[in-house]
Amino acid sequence: MDNSISLNKFISDTGYCSRREADNLITEGRVLLNNRPALLGNRYKPGDTVEVDGSLITAAKKEKRVYLALNKPAGITTTTELHIKDNIISFVGYPKRIFPIGRLDKDSEGLILLTNDGDIINKILRADNNHEKEYIVRVNKPIDNSFIQQMSQGVPILDTRTLPCKVQPMGRQTFRITLTQGLNRQIRRMCEYLGYAVTGLQRVRIMNIRLDKLALGKWRYLSDAEMSLLMESIADSSKVKTAGKPAAHKSAPPKRDFTPKDREQPGKGKATKPATKEDKPQTGKRGFTPKDGKQAGKDKSTKPATKEDRSQAGKKAAKSWKRESPAQKSAKGQHTRPEKNTGKEKKGPDSKKGRRSGAEGSFKNYRNKGRR
Template identity: 40%
Template structure:
């Protein structure tokens, strides 16, 4: 029996007409979608829908055409954000500002990797799960470079210790590339990303981080963005990133 389905949208994605959903999924034209709906070929959340005015939430509703699941193709988006202090990367911290609040786009983007609340700098955000996996998973070696300022002048022995690796929670850190900028400032390039790793490494050599700013992830460099500003990656940057991550089948 055909029924009109009442569907509620979440805050991330507006409702769209069912025939538009079918068209954007690439299964048929919008007009042909209307024919399918009238003929009872389409179900939403398990119920047959024949009313053309029915709207769906692309994020939460399940649509089938002739028994086949319909998935709407979503444009892949790649964004670089200069994360400011006091903004978190995880929505688990209720009541605190989240990086996703800073990027006003209709797509649901996810931060790649972490930057703790007090750290600033380059944060890649995307809806491309392949990149999220490659840059977040410890089995893939990709550089992350940071500009670090510490409380007290750091001697060469401290920098050398971080280059060779220090023991954190019983496990040695991997060798890192460390370059001095001034008495209290240096850059460090890591290929791993343990929780608050740089801060803990600096504490291990008897100092304390007062500023931690990420300036590069893989081939992406943070340039030309003020605090809290973001931009889309250029086509060239996306192509280079996909090549670096061996994801050349970009769609």
């Protein structure tokens, strides 16, 4: 039985950082697995040694999961890098290793969750799950109905267009917005696109967790009721992403050219039309098409469409004039092209061909008729 787990999950389970941050550490070459630089996709087995920045990481003991809600003040950076000034981990000062769920801009304030549970992070942050985050925003000048409508319908930023969202005015320069996305500085970029500058931004809700009366700069534990509803909301988060994939495949119907209905009517389908360049030389070699059947008397090696072949056919017909009877000439002239060439040669008894072969009443023709 394989007891291994992904390396980023192992690092996350120890409470060192989130899985996403663990992947960044691995990419930057700061993680060693059994004294060798770790790679994305490596797996940890019991007994392996893992080091991050030269510090040995040991498997975490089964400990109680911690879930905190913090009212982050402006100026605090959402990072676990302890060497960065005013990082959120040092600001909270929790005795156990924790890390934030998602990010909140340094210039922004409000609700942010922290935990030592690495499994819950991706379920909350995954964009396909459409988990709501609510903000109160203040801008530098009065807003109008056009601004509210454009913000709610979506704004082109970062080479994409933001998803439709809920926007409600709260004052001359203040509005409430609910997002299901988490693009980099999304609200600020949306306002800048419409000619506004954000002067204040506060997050007041993440899913069912609300900031309420939590003082700025303070944190609290999530209640049992909040955790119960939160876990219920993310229980099917992994299924939401897989359920969305078939919808992308439905938008590609061109591959239905060979349905059973088309097989019942092969004569009408475009797939049966031998009009491609590759098919034409193949049908020419086989010689079994209906068009070729009408010209079965012609030799495949000769192509009467060329001038050289026509001249050669005329010469052969002229030479065979003496050996053929009039009945044979008339019978053959109805189906083959040489009759046209021989007919052109019969210009009269004064022509060279006529003098050589003789007229119809010549001695040789008379002798042939007598034999019949």
